[in-house]
Amino acid sequence: MKCVIGVLVLAFCATAYPNDLVPLGASTSYYVSTTKKSFIGAWINCKTGGMDLASVTTAAEQAELNTTVGSATGDGEGYWLGGVAENVSGDWYWSDSARRVIYTNWGTGQPRDYGSEGKGSCIRLGNFYGTSQPLLWQAVSCEYKLYFICKYTSS
Ligand SMILES: *[C@@H]1O[C@H](CO)[C@@H](O)[C@H](O)[C@H]1NC(C)=O
């Protein structure tokens, strides 16, 4: 009788990121989605991944985001940030803190009504009214499905 004992050990060591989120650029705090979702879907996805949709409260944060996003354009459609309002002329809030949007980085002519799907207004990074301004903000319908940027927030 012949016995062959074979032991094959395969070790896969890969970092698992939650909810199809992958690091954005070289950043350790910003993550970008690999799927497109509505604003609410994006918010849930960030939350269940232990993060929040990215807020931008200072020019320094916008500058960091500029550097991190670089020339990526979210498939030419931009990315959800965490800014939301009842309507374009209403008060804007960040979803992570529920604080008012004070610092702004709106594109030309923003915010203004744009699109016909659904109600409400959410901030996308990527202004496409008129000329493309990828790193500026635009108010668009929260129903749009876009890639989105999540950020770890230290509370
Ligand atoms: C981010 O990039 C946009 C587009 O180049 C620019 O208009 C904006 O001033 C930049 N913001 C900061 C804070 O560097």
Ligand SMILES: *[C@@H]1O[C@H](CO)[C@@H](O)[C@H](O)[C@H]1NC(C)=O
């Ligand atoms: C827009 O939102 C504000 C609250 O931010 C509200 O007071 C106002 O009535 C809203 N306007 C319309 C037309 O719904």
